Amino acid sequence: MSLIVKDACVRRGKIETLSQLSLHVRSGEKVALIGHNGAGKTTLMKASLGLLPLAAGEIEVDGARPGSAHARNCTAYLPENVSFHPALTGAEVLRMFGTLKKTRENISALLDRVGLGEAGQRRVGTYSKGMRQKLGLAQVLLSKPRLAILDEPTSGLDPIARGDFYGIVDELAAAGSAVLISSHALTELEAKTDRIVILRKGKLVVDDKLEVLRRKADLPMKLRISACTSIHNVLTEKFSALKVSDERFEISCRPTQKMALLSELTSLGESLHDMDIIPPHLDDLYRHYSKEAIL
Amino acid sequence: MNSILAIAACEFRISRRNNLLRATVAMMVLFAVSLTVLGSGATGALGVDMLTAASASLATLSVYIVPLIALLLSFDAIAGEVDRGTLALVLSYPAPRTSLVIGKLLAHLLALGVALVLGYGAAIAVCLALGTVSTASLLLVLKLTIGGLLLGAAFLGLGYALSAWAKGAGAAAGYAIGIWLVFVVLYDVALLAGLVLSGADGAFTQDFFPWLLIANPADAFRLVTLPTGQAAELASGFVSADLARSYAPMVSLLAWPLAALGLAAFAMRRVEP
Ligand SMILES: Nc1ncnc2c1ncn2[C@@H]1O[C@H](COP(=O)(O)OP(=O)(O)OP(=O)(O)O)[C@@H](O)[C@H]1O
Ligand SMILES: [Mg+2]
Numbered sequence: 001m002s003l004i005v006k007d008a009c010v011r012r013g014k015i016e017t018l019s020q021l022s023l024h025v026r027s028g029e030k031v032a033l034i035g036h037n038g039a040g041k042t043t044l045m046k047a048s049l050g051l052l053p054l055a056a057g058e059i060e061v062d063g064a065r066p067g068s069a070h071a072r073n074c075t076a077y078l079p080e081n082v083s084f085h086p087a088l089t090g091a092e093v094l095r096m097f098g099t100l101k102k103t104r105e106n107i108s109a110l111l112d113r114v115g116l117g118e119a120g121q122r123r124v125g126t127y128s129k130g131m132r133q134k135l136g137l138a139q140v141l142l143s144k145p146r147l148a149i150l151d152e153p154t155s156g157l158d159p160i161a162r163g164d165f166y167g168i169v170d171e172l173a174a175a176g177s178a179v180l181i182s183s184h185a186l187t188e189l190e191a192k193t194d195r196i197v198i199l200r201k202g203k204l205v206v207d208d209k210l211e212v213l214r215r216k217a218d219l220p221m222k223l224r225i226s227a228c229t230s231i232h233n234v235l236t237e238k239f240s241a242l243k244v245s246d247e248r249f250e251i252s253c254r255p256t257q258k259m260a261l262l263s264e265l266t267s268l269g270e271s272l273h274d275m276d277i278i279p280p281h282l283d284d285l286y287r288h289y290s291k292e293a294i295l
Numbered sequence: 296m297n298s299i300l301a302i303a304a305c306e307f308r309i310s311r312r313n314n315l316l317r318a319t320v321a322m323m324v325l326f327a328v329s330l331t332v333l334g335s336g337a338t339g340a341l342g343v344d345m346l347t348a349a350s351a352s353l354a355t356l357s358v359y360i361v362p363l364i365a366l367l368l369s370f371d372a373i374a375g376e377v378d379r380g381t382l383a384l385v386l387s388y389p390a391p392r393t394s395l396v397i398g399k400l401l402a403h404l405l406a407l408g409v410a411l412v413l414g415y416g417a418a419i420a421v422c423l424a425l426g427t428v429s430t431a432s433l434l435l436v437l438k439l440t441i442g443g444l445l446l447g448a449a450f451l452g453l454g455y456a457l458s459a460w461a462k463g464a465g466a467a468a469g470y471a472i473g474i475w476l477v478f479v480v481l482y483d484v485a486l487l488a489g490l491v492l493s494g495a496d497g498a499f500t501q502d503f504f505p506w507l508l509i510a511n512p513a514d515a516f517r518l519v520t521l522p523t524g525q526a527a528e529l530a531s532g533f534v535s536a537d538l539a540r541s542y543a544p545m546v547s548l549l550a551w552p553l554a555a556l557g558l559a560a561f562a563m564r565r566v567e568p
Contacts, residue, residue, distance in 0.1 A: 049387045051568050069389060077387040079380040087312040088305060099301035100388040139384070 002027045002147045002178030003048060007057035010040075010047050010202075017043045018202045020057070025178040027146060030169060032189040033182040034286060035199035041182040042080060044199070045149045048180075049077055062146045076145035080152045080182075082136040086125030090116055090135050093124065094142070101143045113168070114138040115161060129156040137165065141172075148172055150181045154188065166192045186282040196282075198289050206289045210282075217288045219280035220252040223261070231271045239265070247273070298390035302398025303405075306372075310406040316367055323360050323414040327353060331418045335426055345426030349418055350435045354520045357411075358513050361443045362450040362475055364410055368403040369454025370471035373566060374464040383568035396455060396563055400448070400556070407447040411440050439520050445548050446516045450474075452555025459562035482511050509543050512551040518544035 003025040010018035018040045025031050033041050046052045048059055050067020061071035084093045094107045111120035114134040124132065133156050140148055150169075154162045169192065173179050183189055189196070196213060198206040206213060226247045227235060235241040239261075241249035253261050258277075265272060310316060330352035335345050376382035385395060415436050422428045453474055461467035486507055493499035508514045 046383065046568075049383070051383055051386060072387060072389045075387060077384060079383050082380045082384060084379065084381060085305075085309055085375070087309045092305060092308065096301045096305045097384075097388065100298050100385070100390050102297075102389070136384075 001025075001060075002062055003180065004060040005044070005048065005057070006059070008044075008047060008054055008059055009056040010043050010052055011055040012043075016055075016202055018047065021199075021202070021204050023197060023204065023207065025147070025180055027176045027178045028173050029195065030173050030179045030181065030193040031195045031197055032193040033180060033197050033199065034184070034186060034189070035205075036290065039199040040202040041199060042151055043202070045077070045151050045180070045182065048147075048149060049075065074146035076140040076143065076148045078136045078140050078148075078150045078153050080155070083132045084124045084135060087123060089123055090120040090127070090131075090138075093135060094120075094138055097139050098142050103143050105142050110138050110141060113141065115164060130158060130161060133157055134161065137168065141168065144175055145172070145177050148177050148179045150179065152182055152184065154183060154185055162188060186286055190282045198286065200290055213285055213289070214280060215255065217280070217285055218254060218256075219284055219288060220254055221258065221280055222278040223251045223253065223265070224276040224278060225249045225251065225265070226273045226275075227268070228271050228273065231268055234268070298388075299394045299398045299401065302390075302395060303402040306399050306402035307405055310368060310402060313367075316364065316406070316410075319360065319364055319367060320410040320413060323356070323364075323410060324417045326356050326360070327414040327418040328421055330356060331421045332425070344429045344432055345422040346419060346428045346432035347435060349422065350432065350439065351521060353415060353418055353436070353439055354517060356414075357439060357443050357446070357520075358517055359479055360414075361407070361411070361446050361516075362479055362513060364407055365403070365447040365450035366454045366471040366475055368406060369399075369451045370458050370467045371464050372399050372403075372455055373458040373563065374461050374467040375458075377566070377568060378464050382566070386568055392563055393560060396556075396559055399455070400451060403451050404444060404448060407451075408440075408444060411443045415440060435520075442516050442520045442548060445552055446512055448552035449512045449548075449555045450478075452552060452557075452559045455559035456555065456562040459559065459566040478511060479513050483514065506543075509547050512548060515544040515547035515551070519548050 001024060003023070005021055005023040008018055008021045009016060021040075021044065023031075023044075033044065035041055043052065047054060048061065048066055050065070050071065059066050062074050064070040084090075090111060091107050094110060098105055098107065108120065111117055114137050116131060116134050116138065119127065119131060124135065127135070133153070137153060140150065148169075154165055157165060166188070169179055169181070181189070181193065190210065193210075195208065196206065196210055197204065208216070224244075225235065225241065227249065228247075232243075232249075235249050235251075236243065239251050241251045244250050251261070265275065331345070331349040334349045334352050373382065376385065386392060419428060419433075419436065422432075454471060457470040457474065458464075458467045461470055486504060489499050489507075490504060509518065
């Protein structure tokens with residue numbers, strides 16, 4: 001078990017920014033942390049790094065107190081919106097952090113791996129936002145961390161860089177790291193993480209596998225159909241389909257009814273040109289679970 | 296140890312690439328040269344060599360510019376890292392918190408040393424070209440350099456403390472200007488006002504003024520580094536020459552860096568990344 005959070009509370013002034021939160025992240029597991037702005041994602045991460053004191057509860061990183069020498073040795077962190085001193089080059093920044101971590105990682109290979117390459121010899125002041133983010137990621141890869149804490153790591157990355165980033169996260173997890181990622185880009189977390197944790201106002205609302213969440217939420221999925229004109233009436237009347245455009249219709253159905261509906265539809269035969277099944281979006285799930293918490 | 300050196304190396308690079316700092320050091324060199332040339336007229340009258348004559352002006356110049364350089368180097372040191380989000384990152388690394396401050400201190404002292412060597416070196420070069428340099432005067436400049444480093448260390452410590460305490464680099468810059476004004480300008484003005492109000496025989500002039508003068512690191516630096524005889528002259532009879540020549544200014548100049556760095560370490564422990 002790489003990260004154990006037990007009933008953790010963090011207070012800032014009078015408000016409790018984290019209350020009674022419990023969470024486990026095993027090694028090799030990728031956990032997505034989502035929640036509204038100010039939900040307490042960054043707070044949870046900083047508390048796990050020992051940068052914020054706990055008002056109650058406890059946190060263990062690889063069996064040690066957060067912030068202890070052992071915990072810091074086996075943790076890697078990417079802060080949100082990180083930017084390094086503009087007068088230093090990327091390679092100089094990495095070399096310094098490498099010495100702090102006591103690793104002999106090849107800096108130029110690391111720069112190539114995150115896609116900075118040549119830019120590593122330029123000053124950070126000349127970097128774009130995405131390039132600074134990549135430098136932050138390179139710093140995470142200096143060692144093989146038992147626990148990687150990544151705060152909005154993909155903000156500012158282009159789609160290809162984002163894909164590469166999740167590739168690197170997969171490698172980390174495959175090598176046995178526990179990975180905790182916070183993000184607002186819900187759709188991209190969908191396929192890339194093992195578990196979803198939703199925070200709301202400092203409280204944990206949901207902590208489960210995506211499929212389980214889907215099933216529990218029982219949100220309607222959509223079937224998108226294009227069919228020839230002869231069966232348009234059947235579709236609208238019998239299946240109460242919604243006409244989207246000339247040839248295209250949309251039917252919403254419960255996950256439990258899906259198979260029955262599909263067999264009925266396929267019995268329509270040739271008149272049916274095409275069909276797409278659209279599961280509920282993570283955005284919808286997120287909305288569903290945060291709303292549930294209000295009630 | 297390696298961590299401290301790695302931090303210091305990066306920090307020294309940052310100082311070297313700091314344009315504001317370069318401009319300040321260039322200004323210092325320029326002033327050192329012109330003060331030396333202007334002061335050379337008095338050489339014959341006083342019967343001393345040119346560098347000795349210049350050292351008094353160099354000391355006065357340093358009182359203003361060394362604290363300025365130290366604060367320029369240090370005001371951004373912690374607040375800037377908080378703003379960039381790198382303080383949280385550095386503190387999540389295995390090196391202890393204090394190594395961050397020590398690394399920065401080493402780099403900044405080195406940068407300050409380079410600035411002092413450039414400034415005083417220019418003055419020595421001018422004296423070698425135009426007049427005479429005695430061994431005694433070289434020792435005087437060495438004393439200025441060491442005193443300047445101590446004075447600088449005191450203001451570096453104050454700079455780190457205010458940088459950790461301020462919310463943001465902008466606020467830290469403001470506080471730095473304030474500290475410079477108070478210690479280097481306003482303090483002496485206030486003392487002068489006290490002297491005028493209390494008169495030559497007043498209790499303030501007799502009992503408090505000498506100690507207040509020594510308590511300010513900038514004034515202590517002046518007392519320590521001015522050539523003997525001139526120290527008493529500076530005090531213009533208000534401070535007994537005994538006190539000015541005693542160990543008290545030296546103790547003050549040594550105690551200030553320690554106290555200021557202690558303050559910085561304390562502020563650093565409380566800073567929230
Ligand atoms: N330095 C601070 N001082 C006081 N309160 C703070 C501080 N930083 C954050 N907070 C409060 O803590 C709460 C949680 O903030 P946190 O930064 O953890 O949110 P977050 O989930 O990371 O949000 P975002 O998605 O915007 O990054 C908020 O209510 C915020 O106002
Ligand atoms: Mg955040």
